[in-house]
Amino acid sequence: MTAGRPAAALxxxxxxxxxxxxxxxxxxxxAHELDALGIELRRVSIVGDEHxxxxxxxxxxxxxxxxxxSGGLGPTHDDRTVxxxxxxxxxxxxxxxxxxTTIAAITAAFARxxxxxPALNRDxxxxxxxxxxxxTVIPPAGTAPGLLLALGAGHVLVLPGPPRELATxxxxxxxxxxxxxxxxxxxxxxxxxxxVYGVGEPAVARAxxxxxxxxxxxxxxICARALEVEVTIRAEPERKAGLEALVAGLREQLGEAIYSxxxxxxxxxxxxxxxxxxLHLAVAESCTAGLVAAxxxxxxxxxxxxxxxxxxxxxxxKRDLLGVPAALLAEYGAVSAEVARAMAEGARAATxxxxxVAVTGVAGPGGGxxxxxxxxxxxxxxxxxxxxxxxxxxxxxxxxxxxxxxVAALQLVRTTVxxxxxx
Amino acid sequence: MTAGRPAAALxxxxxxxxxxxxxxxxxxxxAHELDALGIELRRVSIVGDEHxxxxxxxxxxxxxxxxxxSGGLGPTHDDRTVxxxxxxxxxxxxxxxxxxTTIAAITAAFARxxxxxPALNRDxxxxxxxxxxxxTVIPPAGTAPGLLLALGAGHVLVLPGPPRELATxxxxxxxxxxxxxxxxxxxxxxxxxxxVYGVGEPAVARAxxxxxxxxxxxxxxICARALEVEVTIRAEPERKAGLEALVAGLREQLGEAIYSxxxxxxxxxxxxxxxxxxLHLAVAESCTAGLVAAxxxxxxxxxxxxxxxxxxxxxxxKRDLLGVPAALLAEYGAVSAEVARAMAEGARAATxxxxxVAVTGVAGPGGGxxxxxxxxxxxxxxxxxxxxxxxxxxxxxxxxxxxxxxVAALQLVRTTVxxxxxx
Numbered sequence: 001m002t003a004g005r006p007a008a009a010l011x012x013x014x015x016x017x018x019x020x021x022x023x024x025x026x027x028x029x030x031a032h033e034l035d036a037l038g039i040e041l042r043r044v045s046i047v048g049d050e051h052x053x054x055x056x057x058x059x060x061x062x063x064x065x066x067x068x069x070s071g072g073l074g075p076t077h078d079d080r081t082v083x084x085x086x087x088x089x090x091x092x093x094x095x096x097x098x099x100x101t102t103i104a105a106i107t108a109a110f111a112r113x114x115x116x117x118p119a120l121n122r123d124x125x126x127x128x129x130x131x132x133x134x135x136t137v138i139p140p141a142g143t144a145p146g147l148l149l150a151l152g153a154g155h156v157l158v159l160p161g162p163p164r165e166l167a168t169x170x171x172x173x174x175x176x177x178x179x180x181x182x183x184x185x186x187x188x189x190x191x192x193x194x195x196v197y198g199v200g201e202p203a204v205a206r207a208x209x210x211x212x213x214x215x216x217x218x219x220x221x222i223c224a225r226a227l228e229v230e231v232t233i234r235a236e237p238e239r240k241a242g243l244e245a246l247v248a249g250l251r252e253q254l255g256e257a258i259y260s261x262x263x264x265x266x267x268x269x270x271x272x273x274x275x276x277x278x279l280h281l282a283v284a285e286s287c288t289a290g291l292v293a294a295x296x297x298x299x300x301x302x303x304x305x306x307x308x309x310x311x312x313x314x315x316x317x318k319r320d321l322l323g324v325p326a327a328l329l330a331e332y333g334a335v336s337a338e339v340a341r342a343m344a345e346g347a348r349a350a351t352x353x354x355x356x357v358a359v360t361g362v363a364g365p366g367g368g369x370x371x372x373x374x375x376x377x378x379x380x381x382x383x384x385x386x387x388x389x390x391x392x393x394x395x396x397x398x399x400x401x402x403x404x405x406x407v408a409a410l411q412l413v414r415t416t417v418x419x420x421x422x423x
Numbered sequence: 424m425t426a427g428r429p430a431a432a433l434x435x436x437x438x439x440x441x442x443x444x445x446x447x448x449x450x451x452x453x454a455h456e457l458d459a460l461g462i463e464l465r466r467v468s469i470v471g472d473e474h475x476x477x478x479x480x481x482x483x484x485x486x487x488x489x490x491x492x493s494g495g496l497g498p499t500h501d502d503r504t505v506x507x508x509x510x511x512x513x514x515x516x517x518x519x520x521x522x523x524t525t526i527a528a529i530t531a532a533f534a535r536x537x538x539x540x541p542a543l544n545r546d547x548x549x550x551x552x553x554x555x556x557x558x559t560v561i562p563p564a565g566t567a568p569g570l571l572l573a574l575g576a577g578h579v580l581v582l583p584g585p586p587r588e589l590a591t592x593x594x595x596x597x598x599x600x601x602x603x604x605x606x607x608x609x610x611x612x613x614x615x616x617x618x619v620y621g622v623g624e625p626a627v628a629r630a631x632x633x634x635x636x637x638x639x640x641x642x643x644x645i646c647a648r649a650l651e652v653e654v655t656i657r658a659e660p661e662r663k664a665g666l667e668a669l670v671a672g673l674r675e676q677l678g679e680a681i682y683s684x685x686x687x688x689x690x691x692x693x694x695x696x697x698x699x700x701x702l703h704l705a706v707a708e709s710c711t712a713g714l715v716a717a718x719x720x721x722x723x724x725x726x727x728x729x730x731x732x733x734x735x736x737x738x739x740x741k742r743d744l745l746g747v748p749a750a751l752l753a754e755y756g757a758v759s760a761e762v763a764r765a766m767a768e769g770a771r772a773a774t775x776x777x778x779x780v781a782v783t784g785v786a787g788p789g790g791g792x793x794x795x796x797x798x799x800x801x802x803x804x805x806x807x808x809x810x811x812x813x814x815x816x817x818x819x820x821x822x823x824x825x826x827x828x829x830v831a832a833l834q835l836v837r838t839t840v841x842x843x844x845x846x
Contacts, residue, residue, distance in 0.1 A: 016646045018464045020455025032443030041441045044469035223439045289720035290713020293734045297712030300788055308740040311716045313731040317774050351740050365723055
């Protein structure tokens with residue numbers, strides 16, 4: 001915490017969050033955005049849909065420079081955020097005629113597409129066009145507008161709940177004067193990210209200490225995730241030299257374990273490496289059953305690298321589609337280094353890909369044995385003139401074993417392909 | 424909100440949440456657990472790791488019958504939850520010798536496995552064995568114990584942050600006297616869930632109104648998720664007849680659109696239907712690139728139904744592994760009803776599965792055209808003596824189009840296989 005930086009809080013509304021029906025998708029997005037602007041997020045409150053719950057939550061957060069709310073802007077009576085914000089801000093609700101015209105046009109277009117009567121929307125349109133007097137209206141991405149108004153010594157920014165609408169209206173709010181002024185006040189916060197694979201969190205913490213820690217005025221977080229450790233170093237602009245020295249020290253301590261110095265996903269790193277070498281990839285997945293390919297296909301434009309592959313859950317599919325010899329399956333079993341290798345080679349042969357990656361393992365909870373316990377996973381990457389196999393013993397439930405096996409497989413593709421000289 | 428039910432709040436700690444580095448995984452779990460016990464979750468606060476932030480957050484929540492905290496129980500100085508809780512509860516920290524022995528044994532075993540010096544853990548062990556005087560210690564699932572102690576007129580339950588440890592310690596806490604007393608006070612809350620597919624949220628809201636709404640003292644939430652609407656009806660035991668009448672009314676209004684009256688995942692429904700008919704399934708996935716198979720493989724024991732399949736991202740893979748005629752690809756394009764059908768049949772032929780499901784579409788953001796815009800997805804299910812094709816126009820970003828296509832594909836398998844008489 002730095003006293004000088006603008007302080008923010010989030011008020012997330014939605015009874016469905018308090019009932020555990022859905023997960024909150026907006027906090028992480030807004031937290032990351034605020035951090036990137038140098039604005040400190042100090043508190044998140046999640047409350048239900050009742051007027052008094054929202055008002056009480058907002059009153060508690062009113063001391064911050066910026067409070068961002070999400071949700072409760074719909075057309076029905078149980079969407080109460082605007083009323084509650086108006087009450088706490090001491091502003092009466094008034095009909096914004098221009099906004100009503102905008103919203104009515106949007107809902108009429110929806111009604112035409114669905115073949116319903118636009119007149120059914122009249123009450124809802126009007127409800128959504130009621131705004132606290134003095135608020136700045138931010139054009140809607142769906143039907144709900146955003147609102148920005150003064151709250152105590154700071155401001156409250158009211159955003160719709162659906163994540164896509166929230167992100168769009170947030171982007172528009174950044175240009176408004178009070179938010180721009182906060183960004184100006186925040187100035188530049190230097191931030192550098194190092195992502196480490198193959199070294200645990202304690203070892204990274206020791207490397208951080210050996211590199212001098214935060215002695216030069218930096219602020220560092222060390223955060224372990226699925227098989228990787230992310231080190232984020234923040235510094236005020238006048239501490240630039242200190243940040244650079246710490247980064248250099250960490251590079252010296254951790255060497256090749258640092259696989260990325262940006263925030264792009266692992267799958268994107270893998271695709272960039274393959275693309276840079278003109279290589280196509282195919283998968284052969286047993287226990288992960290498509291997760292490796294799906295992770296790569298998350299990235300737009302992945303189709304120039306990823307050809308596809310085979311989900312070989314049953315032994316017959318390993319044999320018939322990947323050409324894994326029945327004798328190999330009988331001798332070593334489906335979960336073995338030998339079968340992983342044959343699967344990777346089979347993926348290349350079946351698809352014509354340059355590189356094949358195979359995953360076979362025991363995800364659990366059943367199917368384990370003393371010799372092949374739950375969490376045992378074999379990986380193999382087969383590339384032109386080069387191959388790598390790995391055995392992992394992963395500890396976790398079924399979902400974790402499959403998730404970590406997916407990450408480990410992508411990392412094995414990355415480290416293997418890195419050995420190939422770009423053409 | 425019902426005044427008579429015990430009220431709970433969550434205090435989630437972790438600077439990494441406020442920086443947007445990770446998503447909070449514990450709120451949804453705890454919210455769902457509390458709801459199942461009939462305890463009302465009224466508020467969630469997310470705060471950083473500083474002593475004063477945690478203490479301030481806890482003070483605000485201290486009026487609840489139960490406050491559950493997560494995180495900040497690690498062995499290092501920047502894990503400060505126990506100190507903050509002790510301060511707010513007015514209890515001094517004391518060393519629990521039995522707990523120290525337990526923790527030392529756990530960390531020594533870890534050290535042996537890793538080949539590090541157990542003496543390095545001594546300070547951390549001792550730190551984790553300091554507990555507020557009078558607290559009940561709940562045995563750790565990792566190295567951090569849970570704690571339960573009085574806070575105002577209620578109690579605070581201190582849980583570790585890692586989701587698996589949290590779930591285990593939570594389960595143990597349920598048996599402790601103050602929590603058991605709350606459960607006793609909560610009594611039984613009746614809860615019934617209806618899950619609806621193929622009908623939008625407004626239509627479900629109209630069906631709810633037509634069925635009498637909450638007039639008979641029920642409390643209903645209607646929650647839209649990826650292509651489905653979940654209706655959850657809650658009632659006090661004395662309102663049982665009202666709940667049953669509402670459920671019957673909704674069944675009458677919504678008919679076959681109700682596909683489930685329990686909370687098990689869609690993929691499990693699909694597996695149960697197939698298993699009950701002795702049918703094996705294979706996938707042929709283009710834009711979803713493995714998500715359909717991976718969703719099915721999420722379920723333990725899915726391997727008796729799911730054989731695997733082909734991820735056919737490239738046209739050559741559609742042709743070579745699924746036998747889609749090159750002429751069909753040339754004439755209709757990869758995103759077409761004709762190719763979806765050939766892919767589904769190809770998945771059956773290649774794997775010997777009884778049922779094949781195919782997905783091909785434009786996930787975006789690139790690759791769309793006027794005739795085949797982003798969001799256009801063709802599905803096909805081929806089963807013995809029966810087949811079904813569907814065209815969807817999905818609106819959303821790449822991840823949403825792929826997610827919704829996955830759900831729609833599983834639903835199409837479900838509705839198609841439902842037509843087959845169980846053997």
